[in-house]
Amino acid sequence: MAAIYDLKVKDRTGNEVALSEYAGKVLLIVNTATGCGFTPHYDPLEAMYKEFRDEGFEILDFPCNQFANQAPGTEDEIHQFCTMKFGTEFPQFAKIDVNGDNADPLFVYLATEKPFEGFGKGLKNAALEKFAKMNNKAFGDKAYIGWNFTKFLIDREGNVVARFEPTFDMKEVREAVKAELAK
DSSP: OOOGGEEEEEBBBBBBEEEEGTTTTEEEEEEEEETTTGGGGHHHHHHHHHGGGGGGGEEEEEBBTTTTTTTOHHHHHHHHHHHHHOOOOOOOOOOOOOSSTTTHHHHHHHHHSSOOOOOOOOOOHHHHHHHHOOOOOOOGGGGOOOSTTTTEEEOTOOOOOEEOOTTTTTHHHHHHHHHHHHH
16 A cells, blocks of 8 residues: 555544545645635636546645745635635645645655656746745745645555646646546
8 A cells, every 4th residue: 555545634624534535546636725826726626626536536635825825714714715716626625734844744745755846947937936945945955845736646556646836737737637547
């Protein structure tokens, strides 16, 4: 059994959830924020969820407020925002830290398996990289995640097979999910 299935997380109401409940499914695990320039990613995420959930696909949404305070609300406020504005139906968990001494073990594990390799090329990506470095300087060697809407693709055996920074095209994420489901 893969190490990811040994981990437990809290759902948005504070109940403990064993990730082993998702064994055998293809997962996309995402750290999110409601006030971020990447918040519109909720639309293609929900579209993927609706398209693929019957094939054994789950999206696990973990709100995080560590990037320019872009997820300041409570779990209930964040959930209401996501369901009302984007119609999200995929599981949303408790707000967590993804960097620093209090980083959730799930994201430490994910980032250790697939470390940050940059936001890609282009002026916008370079600007985000500079801003992220300033934001994450306080976390030092415990800056595991570069920014909101970093996505990790997990295969049916629990292996971390891909990492997508928020600057990656959502069509590329969809194609990777589709390919993983076809295996």
